[in-house]
Amino acid sequence: MRSLFSMLKDLTVRPKERRTRATPPLPAEEDWSKPLSAQKVRSLLNKSSDIIFREFTLRGKEEVTCLLVYVDGLTDKYIIDHYLLKILMVDFNGEPQLSRVTADNALDTVFKFLAPASEAKKIKELGEALDSILGGDAVLFFGEYPQAMVIGVRNWPNRGVWEPETEAVVRGPREGFTETLRTNTTLLRRKIKHPAFRLISLKIGELTRTDVVVAYIETLAKPDVVSEVLKRLSRIKVDGVLESAYIEEMIEDYPYSPFPQIAYTERPDVLAADLLEGKVGIIVDGTPIALTVPVVLAQFLQVSEDYYERAMIVILIRFIRYLGVAVALLAPSIYIAVTTFHQEILPSNLALSIAAGREGVPFSALSEAMMMTLALEILMEAGLRLPKPIGQTIGIVGALVLGDAAVKASLVSPLMVIIIGLTAISGYAIPSYDLGIAVRLIRLPMMILAGTMGFFGLGLGVYALLIHLLSLRSFGYPYMSPLAPLRLRALLQDTFVRTPRWGLKHRPHLLDADTDRKKPGGKR
Incomplete structure (x- = not known):
């Protein structure tokens, strides 16, 4: 009987209390808080056949044994061969910078003079090194020096940008999100070219370590909505996130209601229009489905084409x-x-x-x-x-x-x-x-x-x-806004009917009732 009551309690918890089964601790996780070490990384990853360990020597004032670690299939080998290994092993032989290299200054020297990579940073934690390697970057170790360098060489097969089949339109953009997170954020950035546009990155999933991005416009989104989204996402404790639906079920308010309380879309123009109204978007790596919060019932009966027609x-x-x-x-x-x-x-x-x-x-x-x-x-x-x-x-x-x-x-x-x-x-x-x-x-x-x-x-x-x-x-x-509570202006402006574009002067009452909409843009 006690187990039955415990199960019923687990099924009725609020979003901030929802949990799934606990992930058993792995040896790698136990070591993540320890100092960074090339040998430690090798011992944790050497049982996987797709992890490449490439050793070479920097011949400067002292000989420094370097170790480059990356995942075969997630990285661009051309960049590694021609813009990293070739430069460090061949092109810079005899250069004055290389002649000053020692075990203590090798990282700083390579970082400043010898690695022409657009994405590079220094790290000093084991967890950062493992995340970078398994995420598609290359990590360069310098002997047993307690720091390493991450080089951005991510490149994997991905689907092209095509029109979403589930949200086809007669008039409007034909591009849709893909399964690659950076492609999706790029499509969104093309729509909103403003310095107030924010993209906050998170990792969710104890085993999958899925990249999640929270998107919003700082001058339009209410701080309490943004902070609530970040709080609910940070409380998610699951083994893995393979699709945005995993997150949707964990953060929605009423999981047993048949009505959707979080909107989703495959179209960058729809998500951009929602952000222009002060809403918050959630983009998950590995899926073309992006989430939008908060929502009202009327939003599910509107499409992007409503704002492309008269x-x-x-x-x-x-x-x-x-x-x-x-x-x-x-x-x-x-x-x-x-x-x-x-x-x-x-x-x-x-x-x-x-x-x-x-x-x-x-x-x-x-x-x-x-x-x-x-x-x-x-x-x-x-x-x-x-x-x-x-x-x-x-x-x-x-x-x-x-x-x-x-x-x-x-x-x-x-x-x-x-x-x-x-x-x-x-x-x-x-x-x-x-x-x-x-x-x-x-x-x-x-x-x-x-x-x-x-x-x-x-x-x-x-x-x-x-x-x-x-x-x-x-x-x-309120889910029934602007009908309840009654917002007459919003009801007549853009709910059951839509006024001409020059009449869309105000943003929705739900999030930003007092701000004029200088350029109406669009809305879902």
């Missing part, structure tokens, strides 16, 4: 999206409630048509809807996981064949097939995949309430949903 077009498209959310969430429930409890509200001709279509169907409207919804979810999941050409065929042909066969077998009514099909199509109008999943999840209890209590049960479900949404916070900020 205002009147955007108003129509946003209306379609909000209508799609309402239909995807409530259409099956309304149909079930009407056909089961409230037939009197239907016109006579329509009621007779529905009754004729349901003639011979042995199941209730609720059972029909549940079966069709389950079949639809299976088809969607199968189409998503199969190879793209096969998945598209299964999604379209499977739905047509199953729907037609079910109607002919009198298992479901024709109108139910239409309702479920309309519901699925409306769900595709939701631009955020996570919000679409939340709508699909909430649709099921809504259908059950409508099938057991009619419009009264549906009203209870909508009321409970509103209470839940109003109680949510994203890093302490």
